[in-house]
Amino acid sequence: MTTEHPVQSVRAALVWARAQLDASASPALDAEVLLAHVMQQSRTYLHTWPERTLSSAEHAHFLELTRARAAGTPIAHLLxxxxxxxxxxxxxxxxxxxxxxxxxxxxxxxxxxxxxxxxxxxxxxxxxxxxxxxxxxxxxxxxxxxxxxxxxxxxxxxxxxxxxxxxxxxxxxxxxxxxxxxxxxxxxxxxxxxxxxxxxxxxxxxxxxxxxxxxxxxxxxxxxxxxxxxxxxxxxxxxxxxxxxxxxxxxxxxxxxxxxxxxxxxxxxxxxxxxxxxxxxxxxxxxxxxxxxxxxx
Ligand SMILES: C[S@@+](CC[C@H](N)C(=O)[O-])C[C@H]1O[C@@H](n2cnc3c(N)ncnc32)[C@H](O)[C@@H]1O
The missing domain is CATH 3.40.50.150 (Vaccinia Virus protein VP39)
Structure with missing residues (x-):
């Protein structure tokens, strides 16, 4: 997932984010919580619609939040x-x-x-x-x-x-x-x-x-x-x-x-x-x- 290729599915975005967040105690959960927040949907929605593509605004926002989380920023501060x-x-x-x-x-x-x-x-x-x-x-x-x-x-x-x-x-x-x-x-x-x-x-x-x-x-x-x-x-x-x-x-x-x-x-x-x-x-x-x-x- 890069800024040059903003068209990403929910599934691909989560796979990418989990890898970025491997230092976290809960990479999968963090990734889902952040993406659900960006898309203003529930975590269940992400599992129900894994092929849904992110808009470029959602993509950019998710990238920013995931990188901040990877640098240690608490989830609560990001949300x-x-x-x-x-x-x-x-x-x-x-x-x-x-x-x-x-x-x-x-x-x-x-x-x-x-x-x-x-x-x-x-x-x-x-x-x-x-x-x-x-x-x-x-x-x-x-x-x-x-x-x-x-x-x-x-x-x-x-x-x-x-x-x-x-x-x-x-x-x-x-x-x-x-x-x-x-x-x-x-x-x-x-x-x-x-x-x-x-x-x-x-x-x-x-x-x-x-x-x-x-x-x-x-x-x-x-x-x-x-x-x-x-x-x-x-x-x-x-x-x-x-x-x-x-x-x-x-x-x-x-x-x-x-x-x-x-x-x-x-x-x-x-x-x-x-x-x-x-x-x-x-x-x-x-x-x-x-x-x-x-x-x-
Ligand atoms: C551990 S936090 C608890 C915050 C909240 N009660 C909670 O449980 O989530 C301690 C709080 O005490 C405040 N605090 C520290 N020294 C204080 C003081 N001398 N007088 C009043 N509040 C103080 C801090 O600003 C902080 O908000």
């Missing part, structure tokens, strides 16, 4: 969107591409038995994934979502508008913008913060190479933001409110220790779809232990 909790979210390079495993946090929160009209805070919302998934399940809940990145806040607002899911979205260094918000008392605070250690070799592999370091990396061996959130969230939780955190697969014991040392109760961890402990949570019951003064980040 401009990623599905999370059956919501189609726009994505860009300002924040993390939502991961399927983050859906276990949404599942956990839905099982907590939060009250009607619950106030829920999503810290480091990125695309808005967690907040918007929760709002889609519980339209009566009041969602607040914050992110330090102005571009991520813009993206999350666009996603909320497109999906018609009401959510207060603020630019904030963790809790800092909430100090001025009246009644910053939440039934649940959820966060998928940066938690990768700066020297983790995985940062040089796969999609994360194209995601901002500010969404991924935390100091103190990846624990700095987790620790800050665990300590500070106590001031923003109602008595009986829950803190639910995503973390790395080797950080569960450390997070449980931090939660227990900070006075949370019912502390436990949960597993992701690969059965790895990637989420920990605790309930804040004793408001007398923390100053009621709000402020700081």
């Amino acid at each position: 401009g969107s990623r599905e999370f909790w059956s919501l189609e979210l726009l994505v860009n390079d300002s924040t993390l591409i939502p991961r399927p495993d983050t859906e276990v946090l949404v599942e956990k929160i839905l099982q907590l038995g939060l009250p009607e009209g619950a106030r829920v805070l999503d810290l480091g919302t990125g695309t808005g994934a967690i907040a918007l998934a929760l709002k889609s399940e519980h339209p009566d809940w009041q969602l607040t979502a914050v992110d330090q990145s102005a571009a991520a806040v813009e993206l999350a607002k666009t996603n909320a508008e497109r999906l018609q899911l009401e959510c207060e979205i603020l630019q904030s260094d963790w809790f800092s913008a909430l100090a001025a918000t009246p009644a910053a008392d939440f039934d649940c605070i959820v966060a998928n913060p940066p938690y990768i250690a700066a020297d983790d070799p995985h940062l040089q592999q796969g999609d994360v190479r194209f995601e901002p370091v500010t969404a991924l990396v935390a100091s103190d061996n990846g624990f700095a933001d987790l620790q800050h959130i665990i300590t500070t969230a106590r001031r923003y939780l109602k008595a009986g409110g829950w803190l639910v955190l995503e973390h790395g697969w080797q950080q569960a014991a450390g997070c449980r220790e931090l939660l227990q040392a900070s006075g949370y109760e019912a502390v436990a961890s949960g597993t992701d779809y690969a059965n790895l402990e990637r989420m920990s949570f605790g309930q804040w019951c004793d408001t007398s232990k923390v100053t009621s003064e709000k402020g700081g980040s």
